[in-house]
Amino acid sequence: MNADILPAGPAGARMRRWVRFSPLERVARGAFYILALLAVIWAAQTIEIIPEFLYDAPQQTADLFARMWPIDWAWYPEVVHQALLETLHTATLGTILAIALAAPVALLVARNITRSVILNTIGRFVLVATRSVHSIMWALFFVAIFGPGALAGMLAIAVHSIGFTGKFLSEAIEEARPGPIEALVATGASPLAILVKGYWPQVKPAFLSLAVFRWDINVRESAVLGLVGGGGLGMALDTALSNLYWDQAGLVLIVIFVVVIVTEIATSWIRGRII
Numbered sequence: 040m041n042a043d044i045l046p047a048g049p050a051g052a053r054m055r056r057w058v059r060f061s062p063l064e065r066v067a068r069g070a071f072y073i074l075a076l077l078a079v080i081w082a083a084q085t086i087e088i089i090p091e092f093l094y095d096a097p098q099q100t101a102d103l104f105a106r107m108w109p110i111d112w113a114w115y116p117e118v119v120h121q122a123l124l125e126t127l128h129t130a131t132l133g134t135i136l137a138i139a140l141a142a143p144v145a146l147l148v149a150r151n152i153t154r155s156v157i158l159n160t161i162g163r164f165v166l167v168a169t170r171s172v173h174s175i176m177w178a179l180f181f182v183a184i185f186g187p188g189a190l191a192g193m194l195a196i197a198v199h200s201i202g203f204t205g206k207f208l209s210e211a212i213e214e215a216r217p218g219p220i221e222a223l224v225a226t227g228a229s230p231l232a233i234l235v236k237g238y239w240p241q242v243k244p245a246f247l248s249l250a251v252f253r254w255d256i257n258v259r260e261s262a263v264l265g266l267v268g269g270g271g272l273g274m275a276l277d278t279a280l281s282n283l284y285w286d287q288a289g290l291v292l293i294v295i296f297v298v299v300i301v302t303e304i305a306t307s308w309i310r311g312r313i314i
Contacts, residue, residue, distance in 0.1 A: 107289030114287045118275055119294055125189050126271035126298070129264075130257040133196025137257075138250055140197065141205035148209035151217075152238075162205075170202025174260050175267055182268040192269025196257045204253055211245035212238060248310045255306040262295045272298075 147153050147162030177195035185191050220237045228236070265273020272295055279287040 106285035109286065110290050110293065111284070111286040112290065114290055115294070119272070119291060122265070122270075122272045122275040122291075123294060123298065126261045126265075127258065129189050129192045129196060129261040129269070129271055130254060133193045133261065134200060134250065134254040134257050136193070136197035137200030137204050137253065141201045141208060144201065144205040145208035145212060148205065149212040151213055151215070162209075166202040166205045168202070169198055170206070172199065174199040174264065178264045178267050178269040187268030187270070187274075189270035192261055192264040192271060195264060195269060196261055199260075200253055200257060204249060207249050208242070208246060211242045211249075215241040251306050251309050255302050258302045259299055262298065
């Protein structure tokens with residue numbers, strides 16, 4: 040900065056001196072770092088880390104992988120293949136049900152469609168309540184009601200996905216351009232026609248991309264829900280671990296890894312085509 044154009048006196052001196060943070064900001068940052076350090080120390084004391092268990096962790100890991108080899112590939116057509124199909128069906132049906140349930144809630148939350156503060160609050164409460172509880176907890180809840188199996192896993196996936204899907208869908212609706220909506224309103228179009236002809240063409244790419252992305256997440260989650268009775272690959276893994284069949288457990292882990300990689304590649308390609 041040219042010193043000739045700066046005012047003289049204390050005002051010019053303040054302009055010449057550049058400070059990244061104000062004194063209040065420096066105090067706040069220092070307090071945050073101290074609190075974070077105290078939280079880490081408190082957490083380390085609470086979890087009671089046992090050094091002896093850390094020392095032999097590499098040896099135990101190597102021994103575990105040695106037990107998994109060679110992989111029992113013959114177990115795939117007997118059990119794992121059916122469990123894989125059940126996992127994919129659970130994720131797919133759970134995603135479809137979540138979208139069907141989240142769409143009306145998203146319309147309640149979108150402020151450019153629903154003007155009522157009470158309805159907006161109810162919709163936001165539903166979104167927060169469903170996504171704040173982990174899918175494993177939902178699976179335990181539905182297993183207690185319907186018993187272990189794919190139905191409990193599918194419902195857990197669906198209910199947990201409502202919050203995620205509804206939140207992003209409502210944001211996509213609120214970001215719709217008002218021009219086409221105002222034109223439809225001026226022509227006397229019905230509310231349903233406004234939704235179908237005004238909002239849907241603008242929301243459709245985000246909606247489809249969101250559905251594919253959520254399905255990818257649900258495939259991963261449904262592969263784990265079987266550990267608590269949600270069916271699918273998780274239940275096959277739990278069976279192998281309970282019986283100490285490490286070669287079969289290794290097979291299930293490999294299948295889960297391959298499925299996650301394939302779904303990630305497929306969904307990335309589909310979302311790229313949609314967007």
